Amino acid sequence: MTASRRTSEHLNWLESEAIHVMRETVAQFDNPVLMFSGGKDSLTMVHLARKAFHPANVPFPILHVDTGHNFPETIKFRDDLMERHGLNLIVGSVEETIASGRAKEEQGPDASRNRLQIVTLLDTIEEHGFDAALGGARRDEEKARAKERFFSHRDRFGNWDPKNQRPELWSLYNGRSRKGEHFRVFPLSNWTELDVWQYIRQEGIEIPSLYLAHERTMFERDGVLLPKSPYNDLRDGEKYVEKMVRFRTIGDMTCTGAVESTATTLDEVVAEVATTQRAERGARADDQRAEAAMEERKRDGYF
Amino acid sequence: MEASSMDPQEMDVLRFTTAGSVDDGKSTLIGRLMYDTQEIFEEKMEEIERNTQRDDEELELALLTDGLRAEREQGITIDVAYRYFSTPNRKFIIADTPGHEQYTRNMVTGASTAELAVELIDARNGVLEQTRRHGFIASLLQIPHVIVAVNKMDLVGYSESRFREIVAQYEHFAENLDIQDITFIPISALKGDNVVHHSDNMPWYEGSTLLHRLETVQAESTRNQVDFRFPVQTTIRPHQDFRGFAGQVASGTVRPGEEVTILPSQHTSQIDAITTLDGDLDEAGPSESVVLTLEDEIDVSRGSMIVRSRNKPDVTRQLDADLCWMHEEAMRQDRPYVLQHTTRRTQAYVSKIVYRTNVETFHREEADAFVLNDIGRVELETADPLFVDPYKLNRSTGSFILIDPDTNETMAAGMIRGVATDVTPFGQRAQEQPDEETDTSPNVVWEGLQIPREEREDRNDHKAGVVWLTGLSGAGKSTIAKAVEERLFDKGVQTMMLDGDNVRHGLSGDLGFTPADRKENIRRVSEVARLFFEQGNVTLCSFVSPYQDDRDRARELLPADVRERFLEVHVECPLEVCKERDTKGLYAKAEAGEIANFTGVSAPYEEPADPDVVVNTDEDDVEACADQIVEALEARGIV
Numbered sequence: 052m053t054a055s056r057r058t059s060e061h062l063n064w065l066e067s068e069a070i071h072v073m074r075e076t077v078a079q080f081d082n083p084v085l086m087f088s089g090g091k092d093s094l095t096m097v098h099l100a101r102k103a104f105h106p107a108n109v110p111f112p113i114l115h116v117d118t119g120h121n122f123p124e125t126i127k128f129r130d131d132l133m134e135r136h137g138l139n140l141i142v143g144s145v146e147e148t149i150a151s152g153r154a155k156e157e158q159g160p161d162a163s164r165n166r167l168q169i170v171t172l173l174d175t176i177e178e179h180g181f182d183a184a185l186g187g188a189r190r191d192e193e194k195a196r197a198k199e200r201f202f203s204h205r206d207r208f209g210n211w212d213p214k215n216q217r218p219e220l221w222s223l224y225n226g227r228s229r230k231g232e233h234f235r236v237f238p239l240s241n242w243t244e245l246d247v248w249q250y251i252r253q254e255g256i257e258i259p260s261l262y263l264a265h266e267r268t269m270f271e272r273d274g275v276l277l278p279k280s281p282y283n284d285l286r287d288g289e290k291y292v293e294k295m296v297r298f299r300t301i302g303d304m305t306c307t308g309a310v311e312s313t314a315t316t317l318d319e320v321v322a323e324v325a326t327t328q329r330a331e332r333g334a335r336a337d338d339q340r341a342e343a344a345m346e347e348r349k350r351d352g353y354f
Numbered sequence: 355m356e357a358s359s360m361d362p363q364e365m366d367v368l369r370f371t372t373a374g375s376v377d378d379g380k381s382t383l384i385g386r387l388m389y390d391t392q393e394i395f396e397e398k399m400e401e402i403e404r405n406t407q408r409d410d411e412e413l414e415l416a417l418l419t420d421g422l423r424a425e426r427e428q429g430i431t432i433d434v435a436y437r438y439f440s441t442p443n444r445k446f447i448i449a450d451t452p453g454h455e456q457y458t459r460n461m462v463t464g465a466s467t468a469e470l471a472v473e474l475i476d477a478r479n480g481v482l483e484q485t486r487r488h489g490f491i492a493s494l495l496q497i498p499h500v501i502v503a504v505n506k507m508d509l510v511g512y513s514e515s516r517f518r519e520i521v522a523q524y525e526h527f528a529e530n531l532d533i534q535d536i537t538f539i540p541i542s543a544l545k546g547d548n549v550v551h552h553s554d555n556m557p558w559y560e561g562s563t564l565l566h567r568l569e570t571v572q573a574e575s576t577r578n579q580v581d582f583r584f585p586v587q588t589t590i591r592p593h594q595d596f597r598g599f600a601g602q603v604a605s606g607t608v609r610p611g612e613e614v615t616i617l618p619s620q621h622t623s624q625i626d627a628i629t630t631l632d633g634d635l636d637e638a639g640p641s642e643s644v645v646l647t648l649e650d651e652i653d654v655s656r657g658s659m660i661v662r663s664r665n666k667p668d669v670t671r672q673l674d675a676d677l678c679w680m681h682e683e684a685m686r687q688d689r690p691y692v693l694q695h696t697t698r699r700t701q702a703y704v705s706k707i708v709y710r711t712n713v714e715t716f717h718r719e720e721a722d723a724f725v726l727n728d729i730g731r732v733e734l735e736t737a738d739p740l741f742v743d744p745y746k747l748n749r750s751t752g753s754f755i756l757i758d759p760d761t762n763e764t765m766a767a768g769m770i771r772g773v774a775t776d777v778t779p780f781g782q783r784a785q786e787q788p789d790e791e792t793d794t795s796p797n798v799v800w801e802g803l804q805i806p807r808e809e810r811e812d813r814n815d816h817k818a819g820v821v822w823l824t825g826l827s828g829a830g831k832s833t834i835a836k837a838v839e840e841r842l843f844d845k846g847v848q849t850m851m852l853d854g855d856n857v858r859h860g861l862s863g864d865l866g867f868t869p870a871d872r873k874e875n876i877r878r879v880s881e882v883a884r885l886f887f888e889q890g891n892v893t894l895c896s897f898v899s900p901y902q903d904d905r906d907r908a909r910e911l912l913p914a915d916v917r918e919r920f921l922e923v924h925v926e927c928p929l930e931v932c933k934e935r936d937t938k939g940l941y942a943k944a945e946a947g948e949i950a951n952f953t954g955v956s957a958p959y960e961e962p963a964d965p966d967v968v969v970n971t972d973e974d975d976v977e978a979c980a981d982q983i984v985e986a987l988e989a990r991g992i993v
Contacts, residue, residue, distance in 0.1 A: 061365040061445045063642070070643035071602040074587040078656050078697070103600070105631040105645070107592035190436045197435040197450075216433070217764040218459060218680050220466040221753045222602070223694055227762035241447055243438045 062250050069238035070103040071222060072201050073185065076236045077104075079226035080183040083111045083236070084141070084176070089125035090301040091258055092187030092239060094132070095247055098256050099238065100185075101136060112139040114184070116171050118164040119146040120282045120303045128259045143175035164303055173209045176233060183226065183234045191243045202226050203235040211235075244299075248324050252317045263320065264297040264312040275308035364443055368573045371449040371464040371497070373488040374474030379505045383474060383543035384450055387565065388439045390550035434464045444569055458713065458727035459680040461488060462767055465495035466753070469576050470568070472501045477510045477540070481523040483714045489524075490713045493531035493868075494676060494729065494769065496746060498575050500536045501567055507556065508542040514558040521947075525956050530716050532866040535571075536950045539564050561946075577640040578748045582606030582614075583667065583741075584660040585696035585751075590645050598629055598645040599654050604696065604750035606662070607639040608646070615666060616652060617659045617741045623650040657698040659741045659751075667741045667751055672774035673734040675754075676745075677704075679724035681765045683758070686723065691765060693736055695754040700738040702756065705774075707732050724766070733774040745769035746864055810890030816847050817919060818887045819992040821983060822908060823896040824962060825925030826954045827940055828932035830971040830979070831896035834925060837980035839894055847993050850886045852879055853896045867951045873904055880908035887912060887919075892992065896925075900959040919992055923983060924965040927972050929954050 076083050085100060087093045100109045115129060133140045145167050148154050154170040176184060190196045200216050202224045217225050226234055239247070251258060268279040270289045277283060279291055282305045296309035297320070314320045374380040437448040449464030451457070465471065471492045475485055492500055502524055510516045517540045528536060539548055540559050547553030550565045562570070583604040590598035608614075610625050626647040628635040638644045646660060654660070661667060679685055685704060693702035710721035710730035721730060745752030756766040811817050821838065823831040832853050839849050858865070861878055865871040876899050886893040899905055909920040932954065933941045944952035951957045967986045969979035987993045 059365055061367045064367050067602060067641050067643040071587070074600050074643070075697075078588045102631045103643070104590060106596060106598075106629065107590045191438045197437060198433045218434075218463045218767070220463050220755060220764075220767045221749065222467075223753065223755050225694065225755060225757055225762070225764045227692070227757060229762065241436070241438070243440070243445075245440070246445070 058253055059249065062246065062253055065239075065242055065246055066099065066102070066250070068222070068241060069099045072224070072236060072238040073100055073103040075202075075224050075226065076183050076185060076238075077110055079224070080234070082179070082181050083183040083185060084114045084179070084181040085109075085111055085185045086172070086187075087113045087115045087129070087140075088187075088302060089115070089121065089129050089259070090187070091247055091251060091262060092189070094256055094258055095239065095250060096185065096187045097132065097136070097138070098254060109136070109138055111185070112141050112179075114141045114143060114172075114175060114181075116143045116168045116175070117145065118168060118303045119144065120164055120280070120305050122259075122261060122278075122301065122304055124259050124261055125301055132257075141175065141179065143171045145171045147171075148174065165306065169209070176209070181233060182228060183236050185236045185238065187239050188237050189239050189242050189244070189247075190237075199237060199240065201237055201240050203237065204228070205233050205235060207231045209233070245321070245324050248317070248321045252321055259301065261298045261301055263317075264295050264315045266293060267296050267309070268292070269294045269296060269309065276310065277306070277308055278304060280304040365440065365445055366443075366573045367445045367447065368470065368568060368571065369447045369449070369468050370470040370472060370568065371451055371461075371468035372472045372474065373451055373461055373464075373492075374505075375476070375479075375482055375484045378474040378476045379543045380450065380474050383472075383503065383505065383541070383549065383564075384437055384448060386543045386546060386549045387446075388437065390546065391439050391441055391565070434460045441565070441569055444573070446568065458487065458491065458678070458729070461491045462495065462678045462680070462729075465491055465497055466767065468495075468497050469573060470499040470501065470571055471497045472503055472564070474503050474505050475520055475524070477504050477506045477513075477516055477520065480520050481527065485524070486527055486716075487713045489528060489531050489533070490711070490716060491729075493533050494678075496532070496576070496749065496769075498534055499571050500533050501564065502536060502538045503543075503564060504538065504540045505543055507540045507547060508545050512540075512547075512553075512555045514556070517559075525950070528950050529957055530868060530870075531950070532868045532871065533950055534866065535948050537561070537567055537947050539567065574640070576749055578605035578743075578750075579640060580606055581665055581667070581743065581748060581751075582608050582660075582662045583696075583743070583748065583751050584608065584646065585698070586654055586656055586658045586660065587697050588656055589654065596647070597651070598647045599658075599660065600643075600645045601660075601697070602643045603638050603640055605640050605748050606665075607637055608660075608662075609637045610634075613663045614648070614660050615663045616654055617661060617666070617669060618739055619653055619658070621650075621652040622663055623648040623652055625649075657696075659696065659698075661741070667743045667748075668773050669739050669741055670773045671736045671739050672705075673702075673736065673740070673742065673768075674771040674774040675732060675734060675768045676771065677724065677730060677732045677756075677769075678767045679726060679728045679765065680767060681758070681763055682726050683763075683765070684723045684725045685728075685766070690737075690759065692757040692759050693734070693740075693754055693768075694757060695740050695742070696751060698738075698740060699757075700736045700740065701759075702734045702736045705733050705735045731771070734768075735774075742770050742773075744772050744864055746771075746866075807888050807890055814848050814890050816892070817992045818890045818916075819892045819919040819921065819987060819990070820883050820887055820908070820912065821892065821894045821921045821923060821987070822883075822899070822905060823894070823923045823925050824899045824905060826927060826929060826932045826959055827898055827952075828935045828937055829925045829927040830976070831898075831925045833976055834969065834971070834979045834983070835894040835896040837976050838983050841980060841984055842892055842987075842993060845993060848889075848891045849894065850891045851894045851896075852882060854898070857882075867949075869901075869951070869957070872951075873901070876901075876904040876908065880904075880911050883908060884911045892987070898953050898959070900953045900957065902960045902963055905962065918990060921966040921983070921986055921990070922962055922964075923967040923969060923986075924962045925979075926968055926970045931972050 104110055145164050148171040149156055154167045190199055200219050205211055268291050269276050270291050294311055295313055297312040298309050314323045372380050435450045437450055439446050449468055451460045451464035473488050504517055504520050521538045540556055541548045547555055548563045552563055584601050585604055586599045587601045590600050610627055612625050614625055615622050626649050628638050629645040687704050690701040690703050693700055707721050708731040709718040710728055712719055713729055743751040752770045754768045755764050758765050823835055825831050835851055839851050842849050857879055862875045865875050883893045883895055905922055912920050943949045944955040953959050967983055969982050
């Protein structure tokens with residue numbers, strides 16, 4: 052019985068709101084999909100989707116845009132999760148996008164596939180005719196997201212026009228769209244990083260071990276601690292060091308930084324996040340490229 | 355912040371909105387709250403230091419909250435932005451709405467989910483037109499708590515008299531608003547005075563800091579806990595043996611076994627189970643997302659509403675509503691919109707514009723159409739029935755949006771007053787029904803009474819009458835009325851007693867304490883007194899009833915030939931004595947600013963010009979006062 056389970060009022064409130072939004076998505080759209088990165092927000096989304104439609108199965112497929120530069124742990128964890136809960140996985144491959152000539156790999160020392168994901172994502176959405184893509188983005192992640200709607204309207208090109216968003220009042224979500232347009236839907240809009248961690252702990256959601264502190268070979272670049280990987284080469288003056296680290300986000304290995312940490316349990320992570328002095332996305336090297344980096348990518352249809 | 359204090363078990367959520375004019379320092383205040391509660395991350399601080407161009411000593415806190423690039427360039431915020439911070443006890447969600455004058459739309463959006471509003475006033479400027487607009491919107495959207503933060507106190511030398519002056523200005527215009535709880539706090543967001551920490555610069559201020567007030571105000575106070583409403587979002591049907599209905603409880607609570615009615619079919623059944631992934635629940639309450647199953651196989655789908663059989667909403671195709679127009683394209687009455695209400699969508703026409711409200715003067719104006727940022731009262735006709743409650747009682751089932759069926763844009767937001775009753779539009783009233791209250795003869799409607807009052811009076815062996823006790827709160831009106839009633843009852847007189855406590859529960863349960871609502875309350879009571887009068891009763895009405903007009907109208911409701919049987923009793927007692935008595939603790943709250951429009955403190959009391967009886971409860975005891983009234987009744991031949 053749930054009645055005996057100790058839960059927090061604020062987490063229950065956030066959970067109920069997210070479930071409400073997911074159900075509205077299924078009710079208002081013909082062909083929704085859940086965008087999945089393998090990170091903790093995605094895992095929370097999958098957990099909420101299971102709750103929202105229990106005892107039925109999750110009524111939409113899961114879409115993973117694979118940059119080809121993922122942590123091997125991420126892929127294994129993803130496949131296990133899909134099998135355990137009978138989820139329908141669709142993989143969009145950045146490698147294939149590049150091979151097909153639809154996009155060109157960035158060149159130069161700071162090359163990243165983050166921007167290329169957009170092409171693959173939009174291609175996959177179009178190929179499958181998805182009219183709503185559920186994402187785990189939160190408004191607290193970055194300034195540009197503070198004004199994002201739960202139901203975020205995109206034009207035919209997947210573009211977001213920050214000045215032309217529908218007002219969202221009460222919990223009435225307007226998901227009416229024309230053919231060819233689609234929506235991004237963000238059920239975790241009102242969550243903070245700390246809420247997500249507290250929720251993961253409360254619900255006992257399994258997360259990849261990358262999120263807990265572990266020994267790893269790292270190197271430092273522009274103040275960001277990056278993992279040794281086949282996709283990164285050392286530059287002059289850089290060297291590998293063994294560090295106790297954990298990741299705060301899990302993305303492309305080329306640009307996902309870690310923080311030094313001794314938090315090896317969820318309780319310790321929650322405590323660390325509560326007191327942390329580093330914003331979550333600060334550890335992603337590509338956001339530092341420009342002040343308004345996120346805003347630019349959002350306009351282009353980024354997650 | 356201690357790790358142990360981040361145990362989430364004790365945290366709840368408070369949603370609030372912030373409003374203020376350009377340059378009132380709103381962004382700085384939010385930055386201050388976030389900064390001082392240590393939710394501002396190290397690197398954001400670095401970013402601010404990079405961006406700060408001015409040579410101010412203080413950090414440019416506003417840059418923390420400033421969003422889109424276009425706004426950064428213009429230096430103003432132009433859309434609702436949501437911010438988050440938390441303390442160990444509470445998670446806060448801020449809807450930060452821009453102060454630009456044309457953005458009423460954004461204010462309304464931010465207010466729609468808020469339980470509290472922080473209204474910023476620049477201490478140098480005082481109450482501006484925009485302050486009035488914000489107050490009106492907070493009232494219209496039924497935000498129960500308002501904190502008026504008088505900012506930039508550092509620029510007026512932390513002057514107490516300046517603060518008091520602004521409080522008085524605000525209280526004056528707030529008399530016309532329907533806001534239950536207004537608190538005033540002098541702050542300097544820039545310097546941090548009274549935001550999170552108490553200020554040494556204003557020793558004269560003994561109230562809470564802004565954060566303390568935010569942390570202690572009751573959360574979830576906008577949720578209706580009584581009327582169970584469950585709009586069905588979608589059906590859950592994993593296999594033939596399970597048929598569940600998914601939704602979020604809009605209001606009230608539900609338990610297995612309870613008898614429910616499904617709208618619109620009106621079929622009844624019982625709740626079988628409340629299902630979740632974590633197991634079945636014994637009860638589900640407001641805002642919980644659950645799946646309900648029913649005992650019987652009946653037709654339920656998206657847009658249906660499950661309600662308790664003994665407590666149903668209005669089922670109607672005619673709405674009386676306040677509407678805020680949110681789109682550049684003006685309203686049209688010759689085309690249908692898509693109306694979205696809970697999980698239901700239907701076509702709707704704006705069938706009538708009753709009036710537009712000038713949000714700065716609060717005056718009602720005649721209007722042909724609404725354009726962007728217009729607010730007013732309309733009537734709508736829908737293609738399918740909706741299941742509605744007044745917005746005042748239920749935010750979830752009392753709100754809707756209008757969508758353009760061609761562009762799919764959200765055009766307007768609506769707050770339901772009730773079922774439309776064909777109200778005469780503003781401007782037409784003057785010609786068609788001049789001064790209806792006084793010219794309509796109250797006698798007309800009584801012609802058809804089967805048993806005339808005179809026959810009842812003969813049988814009762816006394817005449818009908820109305821004793822109207824008026825006076826300040828705490829003057830002793832109800833106490834005296836009770837004493838009088840006991841004496842009359844002992845004499846075999848048919849009596850009835852009406853007072854604020856009993857009518858405000860039911861008859862006037864939808865009304866607040868604005869002058870308009872008070873007037874309406876007294877009008878209803880007067881009509882009820884009239885009904886009891888016709889039934890042959892002596893009715894004792896004890897109400898503060900501060901306005902002479904209202905009391906006169908109550909008297910005029912009695913037929914002219916027996917109007918002397920209306921006794922206006924002034925229950926006199928000096929204000930200081932009432933305050934000392936303060937039996938319900940209301941004066942203390944009113945003086946602390948927690949109750950607005952309180953007679954004697956922040957609202958006027960008009961003493962009776964020509965009372966039939968005056969009793970003084972400061973000088974005489976209850977028995978002596980009761981004697982006076984009974985004697986007056988005898989003198990007029992009533993008893």
